[in-house]
Amino acid sequence: MIKFENVSKNYKDKCVLKNINLEIEKGHLVTFIGESGCGKTTTLKMINRLIKPSLGKVFINGENIETKDVIELRRRMGYVIQQTGLFPHMTVKDNIEIIPKAEKRNPETIRKRTYELMEMVGLKPDEYLHRYPTELSGGQQQRVGVARAFATDPEIILMDEPFSALDPITRVGLQDELINLQSQLKKTIVFVTHDMDEAIKIADMICIMQHGEILQYDTPENILKNPCNDFVSEFVGKNRIWTSPEYIKAEDVMISSPVTCQKNMSLLRCIEKMRSYKVDSLMVIENTTNRLLGIVNARQIQLQSDHSQEVGNIMSADFLSVSPENNIIEILKIVEENQVTNIPVLDNNNTLLGLITKSSLVTTLSQQYLETEEEYS
Ligand SMILES: Nc1ncnc2c1ncn2[C@@H]1O[C@H](COP(=O)(O)OP(=O)(O)O)[C@@H](O)[C@H]1O
Ligand SMILES: [Mg+2]
Incomplete structure (x- = not known):
């Protein structure tokens, strides 16, 4: 875990960081985002002590990093920057292996690890390991940069706009590789970007x-919603949320107090x-429990001749439902595949939490085409 405690930074009389307090959980990928000059790089470089706070402290796993040996500290961290920082006179293999070799790790382990990492970042080892950086495209060089950062299996990886100089398609490819790597290796990654889509994605x-x-x-979801x-x-x-509709959940779309009845209510009173x-x-x-037992609609009731009977006799007890966490893409799929428009939202105990209706869906979907909420009302 990385912790910033009351960290400030001044250059002469200019204050570039003001009382930063922040905790980064182990295994999380955190992005710093903001306009150029807002202090992202300065904050990042405090983690590997390239910059020293004017005030305050930075802790890693509860230890003040100032009390640590700086070389030791940096060895525990991978660092990827925009200008790759690959050594031009060394092959890809030597670039990736420079630190593990300096640490005198087992040569066979190093060799295997390099192969694995190349595969992980989407470069065929046999084709690329013996090339020099200049014989690679910008995107490929950056992939090698990422592989190198992971080579010593560090606890923490710092990435300062690593993909910013790449064309959009290459950038998206590398983001996917990073997500993939992260899902397997679960490092603590601090990633600086100025691209909101990138931040939300990774x-x-x-x-x-x-x-x-x-x-x-x-969380990305809360940043988008609140x-x-x-x-x-x-x-x-x-309208950014519409680029990540998986963050729009059933609970955001549903009406929260659907009209209900008890199973012993007569059809007449239901009507x-x-x-x-x-x-x-x-x-x-x-x-007593608010558990959903069934659904009845007006048409079902009209088909009955005896309107004094209880609704429990004729309700459909076999209904589709979603959980509050289901997202709008999943909901729309259910609507389309089953030709239903009313879908109850239930918790694990079948308690009724809300109802998704055609109009609640239309209301949500239409927001993506409207500039502001005022225009909507
Ligand atoms: N060595 C320095 N001396 C004076 N000002 C600096 C120095 N390094 C950075 N700054 C200033 O600190 C602010 C934050 O810089 P930086 O952390 O690099 O921003 P970001 O990475 O968000 O673009 C900027 O206004 C920058 O000009
Ligand atoms: Mg910067």
């Missing part, structure tokens, strides 16, 4: 900075209830 947590301060440190102020919401962009609430179906729930 991060467990996003740290939004402005003028040397942290504005919001949160930006803490106008700067963040401006920075994130109004009255539907009329007064202007709905065409009722959720039949168990009295």
Whole structure:
């Protein structure tokens, strides 16, 4: 775990970081994002002691890093920067193996690891290991840079805009490789970027900075849904959530108080209830627990001749449902495959939490085409 405690940085009388407090969990990928000059690189470089705080402390696993041997500290960290930093007169293999060899690790282990890493970053080892950096494209060089950062199997990997200089397609490819590597290796990764799409795509947590301060440190989902102020919401962009619709969950889309009835209610009273609430179906729930027992719609009732009978006799007890965590893509798929428009949202105990209706879906989907919420109302 990395922890910043009341960290500030001044250059002469200029304050570039103001009282940074931040905790980065082990195994998480955290992105620092913000406009140029906001202090991202300065913050990152404090973790490997390339920059010393003017005030405050940085801890790794509870230990103040100032008390540690700096060489030792940096060996425990991979570091990837925009300008790869590969040695031009060394082959790809030698570049990747430079630190493991300096540490006198077992040659056979090193060789195997290099092969594995090349595969992981999407470069065929036999084709590329013996080339020099200049014989690779920018994207390939950056892949080697990433492989090298992972070579010593460090606990922490620092990445400062590693993909920024690449064309968009190469960049997306490398982001995918990084996600893939991270899902296998679970490193603590601190990743600086100025690209919001990149941050949302790869991060467990996003740290939004402005003028040397942290504005919001949160999950991508919360940054998208609950930006803490106008700067963040401006920075994130109004319709950005639609580039990550997997963050729009059933609980965001549902109406939270669907019209319900008990299973012993007569059909006549059910019809009255539907009329007064202007709905065409009722959720039949168990009295004390709110568990959903069935669904009845107006058409089913109309087909019955005896309207004094209880709704429990005719309700459909075999219904589709979703959990609050299901996302809008999954929901739309269910709607399309089953031709249903009302889908109850249930927790693990079948408790009714809400209802997704055609109109709640349309309302959500239409937001993506509207500039502001004011225009919508
Ligand atoms: N050695 C330095 N001397 C004076 N000012 C510096 C120095 N290094 C960085 N700065 C200033 O600190 C601020 C933050 O820089 P940096 O962390 O590199 O920003 P970012 O990475 O977010 O673009 C900038 O205003 C930059 O000009
Ligand atoms: Mg920078």
